[in-house]
Amino acid sequence: MQFSQIAAILAFTASAVAADPPRNGGDCNKAGWNGCYNPVGLADAMKQRGREFVGFALTIRNDSAEISVQSNTYEEDFNSVTPENDMKWEVTEPQRNVFNFNGSDKIVQFATSRNYELHCHNLVWHSQLPPWIAAGNFSNATLISIMENHIKNLAGRYADVCTRWDVVNEALNEDGTYRSSPWYNTIGEAFLPLAFKFAAKYSPKSKLYYNDYNLEYNGNKTVGAKRIVDLIKSYGVRIDGVGLQAHLTIEPTPSSGGGVTPSQDTLETVLKGFTKKGVSVVYTELDERMVVPATKAKLELQRQQFKTVASSCLAVKGCVGITLWGVSDKYSWIPGVFAGEGSALVWDENFQKKPAYYGMLEGIQKG
Numbered sequence: 001m002q003f004s005q006i007a008a009i010l011a012f013t014a015s016a017v018a019a020d021p022p023r024n025g026g027d028c029n030k031a032g033w034n035g036c037y038n039p040v041g042l043a044d045a046m047k048q049r050g051r052e053f054v055g056f057a058l059t060i061r062n063d064s065a066e067i068s069v070q071s072n073t074y075e076e077d078f079n080s081v082t083p084e085n086d087m088k089w090e091v092t093e094p095q096r097n098v099f100n101f102n103g104s105d106k107i108v109q110f111a112t113s114r115n116y117e118l119h120c121h122n123l124v125w126h127s128q129l130p131p132w133i134a135a136g137n138f139s140n141a142t143l144i145s146i147m148e149n150h151i152k153n154l155a156g157r158y159a160d161v162c163t164r165w166d167v168v169n170e171a172l173n174e175d176g177t178y179r180s181s182p183w184y185n186t187i188g189e190a191f192l193p194l195a196f197k198f199a200a201k202y203s204p205k206s207k208l209y210y211n212d213y214n215l216e217y218n219g220n221k222t223v224g225a226k227r228i229v230d231l232i233k234s235y236g237v238r239i240d241g242v243g244l245q246a247h248l249t250i251e252p253t254p255s256s257g258g259g260v261t262p263s264q265d266t267l268e269t270v271l272k273g274f275t276k277k278g279v280s281v282v283y284t285e286l287d288e289r290m291v292v293p294a295t296k297a298k299l300e301l302q303r304q305q306f307k308t309v310a311s312s313c314l315a316v317k318g319c320v321g322i323t324l325w326g327v328s329d330k331y332s333w334i335p336g337v338f339a340g341e342g343s344a345l346v347w348d349e350n351f352q353k354k355p356a357y358y359g360m361l362e363g364i365q366k367g
Contacts, residue, residue: 041075042357045364046321049314053117053321054364055080057285059331060106065351069327071114080117080163082284082323083107084333087120088128092154096132096146099153108161119284119323120158122166122211123151124195126181133182143186148198155203166211166243166284167199168192168228174214176224192228193235200238211243211284216262218270229277242274243284246309247325250290250302255338261288261305267312275318283313285325287344288356289334294343303359306346310363322360327351 043054056070058081072078085091086103093099111118124147138146155165171179171192178184183191192210199208210229215222225242232239249256262270271281288305290298313319326332330349335342346357 039075040361041072041077042361042364043072043079044076045361047079049364051314051320053080053323054078055082055117055119055321055323056327057082057084057323057325058107058110059084059086060103060110061331066327066331069347069351078116080119080321080323081107081111082119082121084121084326085128087154088122089125089133089150090128090130093150094130096136097149101157104154104158108158112161117163118158118161119164119282120155120162120166120206121284122169123155123199124167124183124191125169126179126183127170129182138182138186140186143182144191144194147183147191147195151195151198152202155199155206159203159205162203162206164207164209164241164282165199165203167208167239168195169211170213171210171228172212172221172224174219174221176220176222176227178224189231190235193232193237196232196237196239197235207240207280208238209241209243209282209284210239211245213245213247213285215242215244216246216248216267216270217259218262218266218273222270222273226273226277229274229279233277239279241280241282241320243282244270245285245325246283246287247285248288248305248309249341250288250298250305253289253291253338253341255289255341261308264308264312264315267309268315271312271316271319275316279318281313281316281319283309283319283322286322287325287332287334289338289341289344291340292335292342298343299355302343303355305359306356307359307363307367310360311367314364314367 046054056078083104086107091103173179178189196208212225215225229239248261251260252258274281286309288302313322324345326345328347328349328351329343329345332342332344334344346354346360348354
């Protein structure tokens, strides 16, 4: 969907983040920004570079300011959505073989009415499962049949609209070993190729991804994810990509254990490590949190980090897109999970663009 583009310079109060940089002309350098930008959005810039999409995680709310940004009222910032929660197992199959597609149908309608891609999330995960799965004490064969039935009903329902599926989500511990879960504990590592086999059967047009966090650091977990790619392929089953969630930090925070966003060289090395195995890569849940409150210095560092991540994607041919885990700090998941941390997205709580927006745009255009 094409919308009119409106160029604007937004003035903020001293308590807000820095003003939007001028779009063109000599005033740009006077403002101290590194480069001038045409009135082009994130997704438009990504497509101009020959890549596929920029998306956001979607929870449908009655907030006109949020919907305005999500719907590209100003620039073409987005052309893909990922359901934040509405396709997860506890929502879609709360009781065995009893399905609820009310929320997921609304997500699909939102995406298709705007001609957006749909990155569907997710089919098999250890978390946000309904209690009946863990309590069932199912046999191997029964749990496999439960998995297939769930994928048949969920992925099959949206087979014509899901551009991509996160088939298996977060199967690894930090040391690269398999995480304890009903799936692994009962079926063993074969649950991974089985899940991908069923996804390919019931949603044959969709690109199929393994998705996880902390893969960006090129550590043992990264090695484990590459092992998963090899495992699935060894069964003769299709896997099309790996999603790097990219829940990152601009500074050491209590939740990060001292880690910060890796260098661009490290990020590129990680991405290439997967693409060399014949799969695509996507940053699937990008945000860059900090210890709040945000300061001018922290917002500048965040701008640089969003640029770094975007640049790394554009430097690797097999990186096809980036999804932000939300639009505005107003609704970010982070403050509710990591107390004292936040300000992680590229629009602030008032839906004004932060310096991070322009860092991401610069990374896409020049990376």
